Amino acid sequence: MSRKGYARMENEMKENHANPSEITRVELWKKAYENKNGEPVNDAAGEIMEQIKKCNELKENPPSKDSIRDDALARVLGPEARGRVRGLGFGATPSRVAATIQSNAMFNDIQTKMANLETQVKSLMKLNQQNSSKNPEDMISSHVATPQVGTPQSEQGSHPLQDQPTNNQKCQLLHWYNFKTAEEVVAEGHIASTDPQTKVHHIPIGKECWKVWVDLVVNEDLHLFRPTNEFSVLGDALGSTIAWPKSSIKMINEDYEYLH
Template identity: 30%
Template sequence: MDNEGRNTSSKDVANDAISKVPIPDRGYIRAFGFRVTTSKFSLLSKKDGHYAKLEEKCEKMEVEMSRMRSLISHVLKSQDNGSKQHSNAINNQLVNNVATNPIETSPPSINNNNTFCKCTLLDWGGTTEVVVKGRWSSNDPKVTVHHVPLDPHAVRV
């Protein structure tokens, strides 16, 4: 009886040393208590395999998430640097072409020097197609259009 218990695998609970004790089993696995049947045990072992797969998948997803976070932070940092340069270029262009003051220091009221300046609005798609022609109204970020304040880099036309 001792040799049989040693030869069986440690994962095979249905045939371990405790199950070899000569007691009527009544269809239950003795190592897990009175109410665990072989069908319940097989279901539990299948779930264990499923849980192992889920844990492996979760670990892979966590690694991917950390990579994505680092990639997103890198992209945001590069965009932040690029947007600062782009913002400075826009401000310089506005000062040189149309506006008398940069956007950050514009007066809260409508700048009367810009009311007669004509401008053209281009297509959002990046093409040079002119959508509409208008007149410069304000570059103040505190001014509202339909009860919505302007973006600091936007202009009311």
């Protein structure tokens, strides 16, 4: 089946599914090898589907739903051939699919956080309505902040601000989503721009990112924060500019010598 055929089938399955995020490439592969009556197209396909079913039912070490390297299809049929991905048609590559999966996971995480924020806002609005019916003196006394003992008043509520770097200043790029390892350096380079309107591959970097030249790469397989049609992993961007979260950029002294 062609890439367009798989894409059309994926859209149809998601439209008819209560939870579209559950439509993975495993489900696409199974659908592609089923007849209209839902039966496998042949005995070989039926045997593979049975193995996939048993794999998904594992209680210990179940297959991943977010990785094409360890999902049920990969466990049953083995690693992907170079430059192709089963169940997604011609033209799909492992690096592009992995980048898409990662982006979808980030999007779902953002949606979850937004839903939590919405719940908190509703709770605050309800609390505000309840307080509006209370005695004004009680409301004032309940909201007066108690100064922290031993902390100068001038320092209370203050937060350190990140210094604004200058263009061409040396920096280290830290892992942008693995926070288990403190300050894991994945690349080194220098600042190209901190202007939110500056573009990287025709897209503005925005307020949360800086434009960075990549001079040295430590983790070549790390997916970019913003994949493009040309670059999907950090190793692709050596000698070019990328958008990187400023919270994951560490400035270094000009006399610092790059890692070797």
